[in-house]
Amino acid sequence: MTDLSDIRREYTKGGLRRSELPEDPMALFERWMEQAKAAELTDPTAMCVATVDDQGQPYQRIVLLKRFDEQGFVFFTNLGSRKAxxxxxNAHIxxxxxxxxLERQVAVTGIAEPLSTAEVLKYFVTRPKESQIAAWVSAQSSKLSARQVLEAKFMEMKQKFSAGEVPLPSFWGGYLVRPSSIEFWQxxxxxxxxRFIYEKSAEGWAIERLAP
Structure with a gap:
């Protein structure tokens, strides 16, 4: 067994105080996201998305956040994928x-709601054409015999759509994650x-400090 117990460092970037927290967690998330972008972090919109199968087995993968507002967090995916x-x-996510x-983490729990076709299309048309074609090519999470199969399918679809716009695949969609809790870790x-956690109730957001 490889021993990693001596790998450690101090966290010195600064603290987080209750007096600094806005009443709406999305306002703090927006501030932290802008600071992550300004720091030129690699993939500041990358998030680990965790779902659970029908046997209770959790799965995680990295997905890019594409939009957020007071309602929640939006991402897109193949609707035949494992996560979808x-x-x-089980819509819990x-x-x-x-x-x-930045010595920061933000952890969100909530419910994932499918986006409407109109909302998905609005985003799909903004993607680079190669990314639009790739959405048609990959049956996400399915097994492949070889990479060449994927590349051949990409070239086939690229030729098919070379003369015009790429239509939205019926099997490609997105989700709005409505948060029930948002935890900020500094x-x-x-x-x-x-650590501060915002928890949603009928009255609004309650804020509590958590022990580290």
Whole structure:
């Protein structure tokens, strides 16, 4: 067994205080996202998306956040993918934004709701044409005999759509994650990290400090 127990460092980027927190967690998320972009982090919109299958087995994968507002967080995917299949059975979902260079994490729990075709199309037409074609090519999460099969299919579809616009595949969609909780984690010295969780209720958002 490889021992990794001696790998550690101090977290010194700064703290997070209750007095600094807005009443709406999305306002703080927007501030942190802008700071992550300004710091030129690699893929600041990358989030770990966790879903659960019908046997209770959790699965995680990295997905790019494409939009957020007061309603929640939006991402897009193949509707035949493992994540989409699992969300159809169990809409509970968890997101994690791992902004390590800023010594920050944001963890979200909530419910994933399918987007309307109009909302999906509005985003799909903004994608580069190669990405639109790739959506037609990949039966996401299905097994492939070889990469050449995927590349050949891409070239076939690229030729098919070379003369015009790429239509929206019926099997490609997106989700709005309506959050029930959002936790903000800021690293602190001596492992005394600052953690605040916003939890949604009928009255609005309640804020609590969590022990590190």
């Amino acid at each position: 299949t699992q969300l159809k059975q 968890s997101l994690l934004f791992p902004w390590h260079p 690293g602190g010295e001596h492992r005394l990290h600052d």
